[in-house]
Amino acid sequence: xxxxxxxxxxxxxxxxxxxxxxxxxxxxxxxxxxxxxxxxxxxxxxxxxxxxxxxxxxxxxxxxxxxxxxxxxxxxxxxxxxxxxxxxxxxxxxxxxxxxxxxxxxxxxxxxxxxxxxxxxxxxxxxxxxxxxxxxxxxxxxxxxxxxxxxxxxxxxxxxxxxxxxxxxxxxxxxxxxxxxxxxxxxxxxxxxxxxxxxxxxxxxxxxxxxxxxxxxxxxxxxxxxxxxxxxxxxxxxxxxxxxxxxxxxxxxxxxxxxxxxxxxxxxxxxxxxxxxxxxxxxxxxxxx
Amino acid sequence: xxxxxxxxxxxxxxxxxxxxxxxxxxxxxxxxxxxxxxxxxxxxxxxxxxxxxxxxxxxxxxxxxxxxxxxxxxxxxxxxxxxxxxxxxxxxxxxxxxxxxxxxxxxxxxxxxxxxxxxxxxxxxxxxxxxxxxxxxxxxxxxxxxxxxxxxxxxxxxxxxxxxxxxxxxxxxxxxxxxxxxxxxxxxxxxxxxxxxxxxxxxxxxxxxxxxxxxxxxxxxxxxxxxxxxxxxxxxxxxxxxxxxxxxxxxxxxxxxxxxxxxxxxxxxxxxxxxxxxxxxxxxxxxxxxxxxxxxxxxxxxxxxxxxxxxxxxxxxxxxxxxxxxxxxxxxxxxxxxxxxxxxxxxxxxxxxxxxxxxxxxxxxxxxxxxxxxxxxxxxxxxxxxxxxxxxxxxxxxxxxxxxxxxxxxxxxxxxxxxxxxxxxxxxxxxxxxxxxxxxxxxxxxxxxxxxxxxxxxxxxxxxxxxxxxxxxxxxxxxxxxxxxxxxxxxxxxxxxxxxxxxxxxxxxxxxxxxxxxxxxxxxxxxxxxxxxxxxxxxxxxxxx
Numbered sequence: 001x002x003x004x005x006x007x008x009x010x011x012x013x014x015x016x017x018x019x020x021x022x023x024x025x026x027x028x029x030x031x032x033x034x035x036x037x038x039x040x041x042x043x044x045x046x047x048x049x050x051x052x053x054x055x056x057x058x059x060x061x062x063x064x065x066x067x068x069x070x071x072x073x074x075x076x077x078x079x080x081x082x083x084x085x086x087x088x089x090x091x092x093x094x095x096x097x098x099x100x101x102x103x104x105x106x107x108x109x110x111x112x113x114x115x116x117x118x119x120x121x122x123x124x125x126x127x128x129x130x131x132x133x134x135x136x137x138x139x140x141x142x143x144x145x146x147x148x149x150x151x152x153x154x155x156x157x158x159x160x161x162x163x164x165x166x167x168x169x170x171x172x173x174x175x176x177x178x179x180x181x182x183x184x185x186x187x188x189x190x191x192x193x194x195x196x197x198x199x200x201x202x203x204x205x206x207x208x209x210x211x212x213x214x215x216x217x218x219x220x221x222x223x224x225x226x227x228x229x230x231x232x233x234x235x236x237x238x239x240x241x242x243x244x245x246x247x248x249x250x251x252x253x254x255x256x257x258x259x260x261x262x263x264x265x266x267x268x269x270x271x272x273x274x275x276x277x278x279x280x281x282x283x284x285x286x287x288x289x
Numbered sequence: 290x291x292x293x294x295x296x297x298x299x300x301x302x303x304x305x306x307x308x309x310x311x312x313x314x315x316x317x318x319x320x321x322x323x324x325x326x327x328x329x330x331x332x333x334x335x336x337x338x339x340x341x342x343x344x345x346x347x348x349x350x351x352x353x354x355x356x357x358x359x360x361x362x363x364x365x366x367x368x369x370x371x372x373x374x375x376x377x378x379x380x381x382x383x384x385x386x387x388x389x390x391x392x393x394x395x396x397x398x399x400x401x402x403x404x405x406x407x408x409x410x411x412x413x414x415x416x417x418x419x420x421x422x423x424x425x426x427x428x429x430x431x432x433x434x435x436x437x438x439x440x441x442x443x444x445x446x447x448x449x450x451x452x453x454x455x456x457x458x459x460x461x462x463x464x465x466x467x468x469x470x471x472x473x474x475x476x477x478x479x480x481x482x483x484x485x486x487x488x489x490x491x492x493x494x495x496x497x498x499x500x501x502x503x504x505x506x507x508x509x510x511x512x513x514x515x516x517x518x519x520x521x522x523x524x525x526x527x528x529x530x531x532x533x534x535x536x537x538x539x540x541x542x543x544x545x546x547x548x549x550x551x552x553x554x555x556x557x558x559x560x561x562x563x564x565x566x567x568x569x570x571x572x573x574x575x576x577x578x579x580x581x582x583x584x585x586x587x588x589x590x591x592x593x594x595x596x597x598x599x600x601x602x603x604x605x606x607x608x609x610x611x612x613x614x615x616x617x618x619x620x621x622x623x624x625x626x627x628x629x630x631x632x633x634x635x636x637x638x639x640x641x642x643x644x645x646x647x648x649x650x651x652x653x654x655x656x657x658x659x660x661x662x663x664x665x666x667x668x669x670x671x672x673x674x675x676x677x678x679x680x681x682x683x684x685x686x687x688x689x690x691x692x693x694x695x696x697x698x699x700x701x702x703x704x705x706x707x708x709x710x711x712x713x714x715x716x717x718x719x720x721x722x723x724x725x726x727x728x729x730x731x732x733x734x735x736x737x738x739x740x741x742x743x744x745x746x747x748x749x750x751x752x753x754x755x756x757x758x759x760x761x762x763x764x765x766x767x768x769x770x771x772x773x774x775x776x777x778x779x780x781x782x783x784x785x786x787x788x789x790x791x792x793x794x795x796x797x798x799x800x801x802x803x804x805x806x807x808x809x810x811x812x813x814x815x816x817x818x819x820x821x822x823x824x825x826x827x828x829x830x831x832x833x834x
Contacts, residue, residue, distance in 0.1 A: 009668070039619075190799070
């Protein structure tokens with residue numbers, strides 16, 4: 001089935017280098033995707049109104065079905081939201097009918113959910129660790145990195161079916177060949193705090209800070225993210241220790257560098273803290289036979 | 290005389306109307322800082338002449354931005370715009386403009402005969418595409434109303450009546466006789482008849498039955514025509530649309546001038562009506578939208594002083610054509626489908642925001658509606674990208690949302706904690722004990738889902754896995770009811786108590802609770818349900834929905 005990329009509402013305006021780096025990595029890995037116009041997944045409005053959330057997701061499913069594509073998304077909140085909606089719509093036919101009726105007036109035929117995967121799943125399943133090993137030309141030479149799983153892809157696991165919720169491995173698998181040293185840290189499966197950014201900004205910042213401290217305590221030199229909101233959160237909550245200590249980096253930028261792409265191809269400013277750290281530690285690598 | 294009076298009156302109404310609209314717009318603030326009119330005008334228009342000229346040519350005349358977004362829409366709009374401009378210069382103002390280019394100009398000469406028809410047809414084709422989109426394309430149908438229909442209808446009336454007029458004039462014997470009298474130089478009656486015969490048989494004039502014509506004198510007629518008429522009259526067949534029309538209308542022309550006079554009045558009244566009402570209809574975009582495009586701040590331009598930016602925003606907001614592209618591409622159109630709130634859609638929201646700035650929204654319900662629609666926006670920025678008038682909608686929305694929050698209309702998700710939870714806080718914070726009043730029973734809003742709270746056996750795993758609970762020293766006092774207590778409340782039917790839990794608002798939706806629960810109680814989902822319920826209750830109390 002053809003794959004389409006679901007960027008969500010935040011990447012184009014607020015995190016464009018996630019788009020740049022994702023497209024660059026997918027191209028390098030030989031994974032063609034189509035870009036098409038979707039609507040909001042429904043994550044923000046879910047707090048307000050369950051029905052509007054389900055219609056939001058249903059509309060995206062209808063758009064994907066019309067194009068004959070499955071959905072791949074680099075945002076874990078979009079992923080979790082679409083998976084939750086898929087399960088709810090399948091379990092509640094009345095709601096599906098109601099959503100279908102509204103969407104029909106827009107010329108969209110909603111029949112049910114389409115497959116949804118997170119970018120990490122796509123890379124692990126379609127490329128896999130062995131091929132990644134073969135294609136990796138640069139190593140990060142054992143750079144200790146705190147890989148952050150976040151929340152909305154892992155849990156609730158019965159709904160998201162992303163990975164083992166208590167001991168996931170997908171992030172480590174995808175980055176194994178890149179030569180980072182994933183640290184064992186207390187914030188590994190924890191929330192970045194972003195969902196509370198508007199409702200309780202003080203608590204939200206505290207949770208982000210707690211994650212930073214846990215990463216530092218475990219000896220990490222960078223925090224690696226695979227979610228739009230997580231990445232944005234680490235910029236919105238400044239590190240009280242100063243901005244140069246524990247940079248947040250997108251996994252696509254890290255992976256991209258290891259596959260031989262340059263910082264400019266990945267939207268990574270080589271003069272930023274993260275950029276300098278990663279480019280500074282890269283060494284050429286001879287792929288294992 | 291009627292013509293001249295109508296023209297000057299329409300022009301006057303148009304100009305005064307434009308001034309009035311401009312004044313109204315400039316006195317309605319869309320920013321916290323007042324608009325600095327003179328400084329703004331200087332900064333934005335006078336000091337950027339290169340930019341202004343470039344925009345005028347590329348975006349206003351050639352409409353390159355529109356072409357980049359959609360060749361179909363460009364073609365449609367160019368057809369209407371180009372066709373109408375062509376007709377205005379070559380026909381409406383033909384006698385004033387064309388002699389400057391062609392000293393031998395006459396309206397009834399080629400190439401003007403076929404050019405007018407061409408422009409007319411092109412314009413009609415554009416209008417047909419526009420009408421089809423408004424009626425049938427879902428994204429555009431969302432926002433289409435009489436404001437959009439009026440220009441299409443008016444232009445169609447002008448064009449169709451114009452074609453009809455030309456058709457009637459071609460066939461009109463009265464016109465022929467008038468021209469023959471004014472310009473004819475006939476030696477005798479035979480010559481008159483010869484010319485008349487030529488015009489009847491070759492040029493389609495529908496003379497009354499019984500008019501004397503002689504087919505043998507056709508050649509003489511042709512010569513006379515060459516001599517006396519051809520300087521100003523080409524073969525009317527060159528009006529390739531009006532000619533077949535004239536065949537259809539010949540009978541009408543033959544029977545008198547009534548039809549022609551009526552169509553003439555319809556044609557010109559429509560034109561003058563359009564002109565006079567220009568400032569009050571969609572037609573104002575021919576003035577307002579170029580200004581918005583010129584005022585657009587490009588990525589390489591730094592922001593100007595607040596007063597100038599305020600002026601820019603006013604100019605830009607006035608440039609909205611109501612084309613509906615923003616609403617057609619809006620990311621949260623699903624919320625409009627679910628709520629039927631027009632203010633979810635950018636184009637309609639903009640209308641309401643401008644009305645609010647002019648002080649024209651008195652009804653609290655409309656204000657609430659605007660707030661609810663505004664806060665649904667996820668700031669994805671797509672509307673700004675697709676706006677053909679170059680309006681910086683993103684900044685407008687960000688400021689507007691903040692402004693609405695400041696005037697007591699925040700997103701209901703941020704408001705309901707005070708409105709619904711605070712009055713229900715029954716937890717005695719000093720003792721840590723809950724003092725429940727009567728059990729209220731479960732409202733149907735809390736759906737009895739397969740994994741609901743009835744399965745809870747009070748192990749406290751949910752609260753023990755909650756990072757919010759873990760983030761405070763004394764959860765019972767600092768957080769209020771914890772997740773497991775909220776589940777207990779629901780199990781006991783104590784919905785009001787559950788709504789009094791701040792945890793509803795402090796929940797991260799991290800799903801640790803739901804994941805960890807050994808009884809598969811959907812704890813986080815139930816907190817979503819309570820949040821939705823509390824928002825509904827807050828809206829019921831008055832305020833945005």
